[in-house]
Amino acid sequence: MxxxxxxxxxxxxxxxxxxxxxxxxxxxxxxxxxxxxxxxxxxxxxxxxxxxxxxKSKDDLIDACVRTYLASYVDNVVDILQNPDLSVQEALDDICPHLVRAIWKMDVIFADKANWYNYLSTNSNVMEGFVRQIIDPLSKALDRWLDRDDLPQTQLIQTAGTRTVAWLMADGLSSIVSNGRGAAGNPQIREVVRQRVRESVSFFSQLLGLPLKPPAIALS
Amino acid sequence: MxxxxxxxxxxxxxxxxxxxxxxxxxxxxxxxxxxxxxxxxxxxxxxxxxxxxxxKSKDDLIDACVRTYLASYVDNVVDILQNPDLSVQEALDDICPHLVRAIWKMDVIFADKANWYNYLSTNSNVMEGFVRQIIDPLSKALDRWLDRDDLPQTQLIQTAGTRTVAWLMADGLSSIVSNGRGAAGNPQIREVVRQRVRESVSFFSQLLGLPLKPPAIALS
Structure with missing residues (x-):
């Protein structure tokens, strides 16, 4: 440079x-x-x-915010997934604060769904790029946890494999996160974010067949 | 008209x-x-x-094919979901042939992922429109099955509600379906389609906490 x-x-x-x-x-x-x-x-x-x-425009600034923010989110999550010492619950506990921050920031940028879809329609490749960066380390982490009996061999994992399960986790998570209305300026924002984290953890528990606890979430 | x-x-x-x-x-x-x-x-x-x-162009023709095809798929699935007499397994048995046809036809139209993403990038609202039409009858069907104890009250359903679970089913399904490579001209196409149906049924079983059998699939 x-x-x-x-x-x-x-x-x-x-x-x-x-x-x-x-x-x-x-x-x-x-x-x-x-x-x-x-x-x-x-x-x-x-x-x-x-x-x-x-x-070029306010949209260009917003795009730069999204890319900057997601890049750091992905880096953090990938680091955690690659740490061979963590159990599923420990990895989840470490990832959750980043997830909360990501939900919060995306809400702040895209206060309602129309803004979000508008962004996605012209930048679907950006979001997809970030999701893809997580799939590979996530499926490797699932393989590692299976090897160690830290994760049960469910029918789903046997039928679909860890890579498809990783995609299901990532897609389901973005579905839960983007489903809520915007939280910016909403006095209930803390409760909204907490609820989505609870839903995400519940989804992971059910999908993996492993009871996981929602981590305590400090929201400043 | x-x-x-x-x-x-x-x-x-x-x-x-x-x-x-x-x-x-x-x-x-x-x-x-x-x-x-x-x-x-x-x-x-x-x-x-x-x-x-x-x-206007070949793309315009392809778009008309997608819309025509998906509209009839959605009509069929919604009819089945609205039938109050069917159990979860019966609804799944009835939906599966339509699902197989949908996977097959989408594969034939979008022989590889690049074509598919290219289509999505300019028509995400089309796909989303079709998914939305299924969410409402699907969440009502889930409510009905819960009322009848045909579906277990999982932690996920209690935390996230049937509407979010319906979204998770729809998003997970499109993730599984679109994950495979194109099947057109692939001599293994029957096996590819059967495998995706098995994965989808496994995913629904795991997500709903209810063992479901993959229906027998006749592929002519």
């Missing part, structure tokens, strides 16, 4: 960090570009032309 | 029926428009200009 392109990445990343902080308060849909550029530069703000030098 | 638009629909429908028959032999990707128009009119063929009077 040249100095120039690395400076560009750094500036874009400042916009992303600032935007995510501003979105947290009232959701991306209710946040104007003006709100974001005013919050830049430690609250001293930058000019609108600076924004347009680095981004 | 005016006579003119109904004539138009009838002509389009003749193209769709013919195309699906031709696709069956070697898959949509390996079928040229010329193959389709030659097979029209009981094998006497029509001119290319006739085709372009009714369709």
């Amino acid at each position: 040249t100095d120039r392109s690395s400076l560009r990445e750094q500036r874009r990343s400042e916009f992303v960090t600032t935007a995510m902080r501003v979105f947290d308060r009232k959701g991306a849909a209710n946040t104007s570009l003006r709100d974001v550029i005013r919050a830049m530069n430690h609250g001293k703000g930058v000019g609108m032309s600076v924004f347009y030098y680095y981004f | 005016t006579d003119r638009s109904s004539l138009r629909e009838q002509r389009r429908s003749e193209f769709v029926t013919t195309a699906m028959r031709v696709f069956d032999r070697k898959g949509a990707a390996n079928t040229s428009l010329r193959d389709v128009i030659r097979a029209m009119n009981h094998g006497k063929g029509v001119g290319m200009s006739v085709f372009y009077y009714y369709f």
Whole structure:
């Protein structure tokens, strides 16, 4: 990367960090570009032309937020799945805080389903790319847990194999997560997020045939 | 509908029926428009200009095939789900032949994943529309089976509710179905389709906590 392109990445990343902080308060849909550029530069703000030098539009900024956020989420989850010392429950306990943050952040960015589908219709490959990065380590982790009798050999695993089960886990999870309405600005947001985590853990328990406990979730 | 638009629909429908028959032999990707128009009119063929009077392109024809095919699939499945006399296993036995046909036809149209994602990226709303039409009758059927003790009250159903479970069934099914490679022209197609039905039934059994038998599947 040249100095120039690395400076560009750094500036874009400042916009992303600032935007995510501003979105947290009232959701991306209710946040104007003006709100974001005013919050830049430690609250001293930058000019609108600076924004347009680095981004094509508000949608471009939102896309950068999604990609940045999901990339770090995937990295964290993959690290946990690759740790050979963890049991299923321990891996779940470690993954859950990242999952909660991911649900929360996606909700903040896509306050309602229309925004989400709108994004998906033009960026389905982005989401799919992230899901694919998780499938491989997840199926390897399932194989490892089966070998160690940490996971029961269900009829489903015998019929479909661990890779298909990994896909079912990932698809079911995104179905549960995206099913809820937007939580940004919702006074019940903590309860909404907790409920989706409980549903996800219940789904994994049922699918794997292994009782799993929903981890305690601290939501600041 | 005016006579003119109904004539138009009838002509389009003749193209769709013919195309699906031709696709069956070697898959949509390996079928040229010329193959389709030659097979029209009981094998006497029509001119290319006739085709372009009714369709914009081969993609437009493929889209019409998908919509026609899925609409009839959804109608059949919804009818079965709404029949109050059927048990879970009976409903599954009745749905499976339609499911097999759907898997087969989608494979014939989208011989490989690239074609499928390409279609989805511009038509995600079409697929989603069809899935949505099934969710409502499916969750009502689950409620009915629970009331009759035909289905166990699992932890998952208690935590997530029947509507979320219906979504999980639909999403998991499309994940299993779309996971395989194209079957058109594959000498193993019967085995591929049978395997996916076995995986789907295994998935439903595990998710619902109810042992279900894969129905006998006649594949002509």
